[in-house]
Amino acid sequence: MEAEGATGWKKCSACKKSIDFGAAYYVCNVSTCNRKRTALQFCDVSCWEVHLPVARHRESWAEERRAPSQAEAARLAAAEASGQSAPRKPRRIIAEKKSTPAASPPGAGGGASSESALPQEVLIVASRLKEYIRASSGYKTSERVLGPLSDIVREIAEEAIRNARADGRMTVLDRDVPKNPRR
Numbered sequence: 001m002e003a004e005g006a007t008g009w010k011k012c013s014a015c016k017k018s019i020d021f022g023a024a025y026y027v028c029n030v031s032t033c034n035r036k037r038t039a040l041q042f043c044d045v046s047c048w049e050v051h052l053p054v055a056r057h058r059e060s061w062a063e064e065r066r067a068p069s070q071a072e073a074a075r076l077a078a079a080e081a082s083g084q085s086a087p088r089k090p091r092r093i094i095a096e097k098k099s100t101p102a103a104s105p106p107g108a109g110g111g112a113s114s115e116s117a118l119p120q121e122v123l124i125v126a127s128r129l130k131e132y133i134r135a136s137s138g139y140k141t142s143e144r145v146l147g148p149l150s151d152i153v154r155e156i157a158e159e160a161i162r163n164a165r166a167d168g169r170m171t172v173l174d175r176d177v178p179k180n181p182r183r
């Protein structure tokens with residue numbers, strides 16, 4: 001199987017295993033590891049750890065991403081080939097506003113929330129969280145974890161919004177997100 005790119009989206013920078021289209025993968029938070037030319041991607045957090053002794057980052061963490069679908073990847077490649085200034089698609093992940101005042105999913109709103117106007121729905125992808133907890137510990141996860149966890153995400157989001165505002169921006173960037181207070 002020497003046909004490169006035929007089996008998946010990209011290859012893991014560490015173990016060279018292929019990362020499938022649509023699969024989760026990991027990148028380094030450090031910008032130099034994400035330059036177009038050097039762009040590192042890893043199939044797993046343990047593979048991300050492999051580059052640390054070489055890179056010697058002062059502070060770093062792995063960020064989960066999702067590989068594009070095959071169609072999406074082809075479209076991106078085509079856009080890139082047909083001229084560098086391919087129209088930038090607006091990145092919808094940032095500050096997406098959703099007006100779904102309808103029923104919130106079961107498990108939402110675990111606690112009494114006083115900020116009434118804002119949506120208080122679950123912000124955590126349950127399956128991914130469960131997957132993570134299972135992988136990390138073998139434990140199961142109660143549906144009710146999602147409510148309080150979402151509250152934490154909301155709190156952090158609010159702080160990020162404040163940081164963006166303090167910077168005079170109306171787009172929340174990754175650097176606005178407060179760093180994980182672990183050291």
Ligand SMILES: [Zn+2]
Nearest residue numbers: 012015043047
């Ligand atoms: Zn790997």
Ligand SMILES: [Zn+2]
Nearest residue numbers: 028030033055
């Ligand atoms: Zn790195």
